[in-house]
Each structure stands twice: as C-alpha cells, then as structure tokens.
Amino acid sequence: MCLGIPGEVVELHPEQPDLAKVNVSGVKRLINIGLLADDPPKPGEWVLIHVGFALSKIDEAEAAAAMAFLEGIGQAYEDEIAALRGSLIE
Known part of the structure; x- marks a missing residue:
C-alpha cells in the first residue's frame, strides 16, 4: 500500500x-514539487x-489530522516511514 503522507x-x-x-x-528528504508549479510551497x-512527489499543499491542521490517521492504521504507516528513513538525506 502506498500512502499520501x-x-x-x-x-x-x-x-x-x-x-x-x-x-x-x-x-x-528531497521531494519533487514540480506538480505545484502554479503555487509552489514555501519553507x-x-x-x-x-x-x-508533492501532490497538493495542505494546512497544518490537515497535516496533523492526516498524521493522526496514519499513525492509527499501524503497520502500513510504519512501512512507509521505514522507506523514508531508507532515503534519509541528513
């Protein structure tokens, strides 16, 4: 399963x-923000x-709600975070 994080x-x-x-x-990690060229995100x-790939900009409340949901589904979230750690740039 691939998740939007x-x-x-x-x-x-x-x-x-x-x-x-x-x-x-x-x-x-580095991500591609090219799909958001019309309204690129800022730090x-x-x-x-x-x-x-960044698919859309979201606000902090949406981000917090999405993270709470993802943490609640367990293993799929842990697998996705493990994959991210494998591409750590710092």
Whole structure:
C-alpha cells in the first residue's frame, strides 16, 4: 500500500527549483514539487507527498489530522516511514 503522507517544507533546493527538502516525522528528504508549479510551497508550508512527489499543499491542521490517521492504521504507516528513513538525506 502506498500512502499520501504530509510533510513540512524545510527548504527549497537552490539549484533545482522543482525540488524541496521536506521533514516527514523527523525524516528529511528531497521531494519533487514540480506538480505545484502554479503555487509552489514555501519553507514552513505543508504538502501531501506520494511516491516522492508533492501532490497538493495542505494546512497544518490537515497535516496533523492526516498524521493522526496514519499513525492509527499501524503497520502500513510504519512501512512507509521505514522507506523514508531508507532515503534519509541528513
């Protein structure tokens, strides 16, 4: 199962404007924000991530609700976070 997971944008990649460093439950990784070119996220904003792409911007309340739901479903969430940790950039 692949999940959409909320992440907070930490910084934009200075050399590649379609990439951003995002914090997902303490795991930081680069994601592609190219699908949000019409309204790109800024540091401090939240995005919904699926397979390395930001699909939409969400607010902090939506992010918190999504994380609570994901934590509640158990193993699928743990598997997704483990996959993110495997691509840790910091």
